[in-house]
Amino acid sequence: MNPMSRVMIGSLLILAWPAAHAVDGQKIFTQGGQNPAAMACLGCHGPDGKGIAAAGFPRLSGLSAGYLSKQLDDFRSGSRKQPVMEPLAKALSDEEIRAVSAWLSTQPSDPVTGVRRQQIASNPTERLALYGDWNREIPGCVQCHGPGGAGVGEHFPPLAGQPAAYLVAQLNAWRDGSRRNDPNQLMVGVAKAMTDAEVTAIADYFAHAAHQEVAP
Amino acid sequence: MKTLIAALWLSAGVVQAAEIAMSDQSQLKVPDSQATPVFVPPAESELPDNAFGQMVRQGHALFVDTRRLMPEAVGNGMNCSNCHLDQGRMAHSAPLWGAYPMYPAYRKKNDKVNTYAERIQGCFQFSMNGKPPAADSPQMTALSVYSYWLATGTRTGVETPGRGYPEVPQPKDGYDFKRGEQVYSEQCAICHGGKGEGQKVAGEYVMPPLWGRDAYNWGAGMHRINTAASFIKHNMPLGKPGSLSDQQAWDVAAWINRHERPQDPRLVEGSIEKTRVKFHANDGVNLYGQKVEGVLIGQGTGG
Numbered sequence: 317m318n319p320m321s322r323v324m325i326g327s328l329l330i331l332a333w334p335a336a337h338a339v340d341g342q343k344i345f346t347q348g349g350q351n352p353a354a355m356a357c358l359g360c361h362g363p364d365g366k367g368i369a370a371a372g373f374p375r376l377s378g379l380s381a382g383y384l385s386k387q388l389d390d391f392r393s394g395s396r397k398q399p400v401m402e403p404l405a406k407a408l409s410d411e412e413i414r415a416v417s418a419w420l421s422t423q424p425s426d427p428v429t430g431v432r433r434q435q436i437a438s439n440p441t442e443r444l445a446l447y448g449d450w451n452r453e454i455p456g457c458v459q460c461h462g463p464g465g466a467g468v469g470e471h472f473p474p475l476a477g478q479p480a481a482y483l484v485a486q487l488n489a490w491r492d493g494s495r496r497n498d499p500n501q502l503m504v505g506v507a508k509a510m511t512d513a514e515v516t517a518i519a520d521y522f523a524h525a526a527h528q529e530v531a532p
Numbered sequence: 533m534k535t536l537i538a539a540l541w542l543s544a545g546v547v548q549a550a551e552i553a554m555s556d557q558s559q560l561k562v563p564d565s566q567a568t569p570v571f572v573p574p575a576e577s578e579l580p581d582n583a584f585g586q587m588v589r590q591g592h593a594l595f596v597d598t599r600r601l602m603p604e605a606v607g608n609g610m611n612c613s614n615c616h617l618d619q620g621r622m623a624h625s626a627p628l629w630g631a632y633p634m635y636p637a638y639r640k641k642n643d644k645v646n647t648y649a650e651r652i653q654g655c656f657q658f659s660m661n662g663k664p665p666a667a668d669s670p671q672m673t674a675l676s677v678y679s680y681w682l683a684t685g686t687r688t689g690v691e692t693p694g695r696g697y698p699e700v701p702q703p704k705d706g707y708d709f710k711r712g713e714q715v716y717s718e719q720c721a722i723c724h725g726g727k728g729e730g731q732k733v734a735g736e737y738v739m740p741p742l743w744g745r746d747a748y749n750w751g752a753g754m755h756r757i758n759t760a761a762s763f764i765k766h767n768m769p770l771g772k773p774g775s776l777s778d779q780q781a782w783d784v785a786a787w788i789n790r791h792e793r794p795q796d797p798r799l800v801e802g803s804i805e806k807t808r809v810k811f812h813a814n815d816g817v818n819l820y821g822q823k824v825e826g827v828l829i830g831q832g833t834g835g
Contacts, residue, residue: 436576436589443576448771450618455771460723462733469731471722499722506771 339411341419354407357416360400365423369523372481375474378425382470384417386497396497397489428464428476441517452509457518460502465522471499475522483519491515557637558651569623569694571630573682584677591678594671595620595628598660600736602671607662608794609730609737609746612675615659615754617767620682623694624766624773630695632676632683648676658752661794697762702817703779707757709824712787715780719769720788728791743791745833750796756816760785790824795832804830 345365348356357376362368365377376384390396391405392413405413437443445465448456457465460472467474475483489495490507498504510518576592579585594601596619598611613619620628635648642654649672653664665671686692717726723739724730730741741747753759765781767773776784800806808821808830820830 436579436592447619450622453771453773459738459770462738463736466733468733468738500719500769500772502722502769502771 339409339415341415341417344408344412344416345419349408349412351407351409354404354412357420365420366425366477367479367482369479369481372479372485374479374482375425375477376420377423378467379421379473380467380470381414381417381421383467383473384420385413386470388413388417390497397494425474426477428466428474441514441521444514444518445521449509454506454509457522478523480516480519480523483522484515487515487519556640558634558639558641558646567693569692571623571686571692571694573621573627573629574684579681584681587674587677588681590670591674591676591681592619594674595678602665605656605662605665605671606660608660608748609741610660610748611737611740612655614740615763617770620679622767624696624698625763626696627682627694628679629683629686630692632679633686633688633690633692634695648679652676657797659748659754661747661749661752661797697759697766699758700761700765700778700781702758702761703782707779707782707786709783709787709790711780712783712785715776715784716787719776720784723770728788742788743793745794747793749794750820750830750832751798751811755789755793755820756818757782757785757789758816760789786819790819790829792829792831792833796820796830804828 344354345357348354358365360368360371360373361376362373365375367373367375387396388401388405388408391398391401392408394402408416435442435446437446443449444454445457448454448459457475460468461475462468462472465475467476486495487507487510490498490504491510493504496504507515579588594612595616596611596613598613599606599609615626616622616628617625623630631651632648635651636645637651638644639646639651639654642650646654647667649667652672652675653667656662656664720742724742725739728741728743728747730737730746731739737746748754754763761778761781761784764785765774765776765778769775796807796811798807798811800810804821812818812820812830822829
């Protein structure tokens with residue numbers, strides 16, 4: 317390496333200094349935020365961010381940054397209620413919310429099997445997932461949440477690979493009105509039209525969607 | 533209706549002379565469309581496990597996953613099921629069971645009696661901006677068989693309530709682009725994107741584009757503001773049909789349909805004006821070939 321390139325690299329490092337000092341999303345995830353009350357995410361969401369199914373703690377890895385930061389903002393403002401997450405989100409700064417959301421969105425998640433809409437549903441749950449029930453104005457889950465429930469853009473989070481207990485809890489929260497931070501109230505009507513049995517069955521369907529073998 | 537059919541018969545040899553007497557049989561009769569839909573198409577579980585059932589399933593697959601399964605025929609980002617919700621089953625969403633029993637029918641659009649297959653070819657040419665498969669192709673057969681099966685138990689030549697998109701009368705003050713833009717950004721952009729571009733997952737559209745090169749072209753029925761308003765009012769936002777006012781439906785339909793999309797494939801001698809006069813001047817409420825805020829609409833998206 318010649319002296320000139322040393323200078324170049326040196327100045328690049330100096331120029332990059334502010335960026336290196338910027339909030340580190342991964343560090344927030346693994347160690348928590350600046351404020352000690354902002355505890356590390358991995359404690360509940362798992363070291364890989366894929367959630368802890370047994371406890372019903374949701375998967376965060378691979379969710380869109382826009383969706384994640386909106387949820388944290390909503391916990392902070394109280395427009396999404398959750399006794400554990402509300403104080404944690406309040407302890408995070410704006411910058412920390414953007415940083416941890418951005419980092420999580422780049423983390424790998426389990427591949428979703430290519431459940432496509434052209435399948436003829438083989439049971440009522442699959443039918444609801446793929447096509448919905450328009451007599452009750454329920455669109456198919458995959459119409460908004462994407463093929464296999466993989467998620468679409470920043471407004472429609474993945475269902476695939478979320479713990480069943482988490483999905484049940486959210487659907488019930490939409491139904492009883494304790495969660496209402498959905499854009500345009502798109503989810504609340506759908507959840508209210510579902511039966512208890514459907515809530516359980518659909519949650520189970522998507523919780524396992526990421527682990528099913530792809531048929532050759 | 534009887535006189536129409538009689539006129540058609542009489543005019544078989546003298547098509548020119550009868551032009552004025554014929555109306556478009558494929559158009560909806562408004563009073564009937566107000567009736568409450570009661571028809572229930574057969575359930576998938578009733579499908580027989582034989583060659584016919586197989587063909588129905590194939591038609592269903594093509595209907596809901598058209599773009600991926602028929603790339604040679606679809607030239608944009610659309611599937612049949614984007615305009616015909618719930619797999620072509622939903623009332624007031626141009627259900628197949630409402631359409632199938634009404635063909636063959638005379639259509640002003642191409643000035644001839646169209647078979648059902650020819651009607652579907654129109655969808656491919658305009659709404660899907662593509663190359664229609666041949667009437668006797670396996671795909672067209674499958675789509676026709678799927679439609680026929682959904683229409684099981686309907687009466688031919690009789691309007692089944694729930695057919696088409698029921699007309700939403702034009703508000704007395706017309707429509708307004710500015711208000712339409714606002715409705716769009718509040719109610720539609722979340723799925724269809726701020727620029728009408730739709731949304732994809734892994735390279736495939738999940739939510740269809742509404743304008744631009746992957747949307748329906750300038751010849752599609754949906755380019756009419758009145759038709760789009762009817763579709764929107766009765767079907768959108770997904771899961772919340774009927775939630776927009778008539779005025780909002782017209783405003784947002786106008787906003788969507790003032791944007792460029794692929795050229796009308798019937799373009800006459802390369803002239804937007806000639807195409808407007810021939811195909812758009814008497815085709816409902818549309819902006820093709822007109823100037824909006826000084827910009828000529830209908831230039832297409834090139835390519």
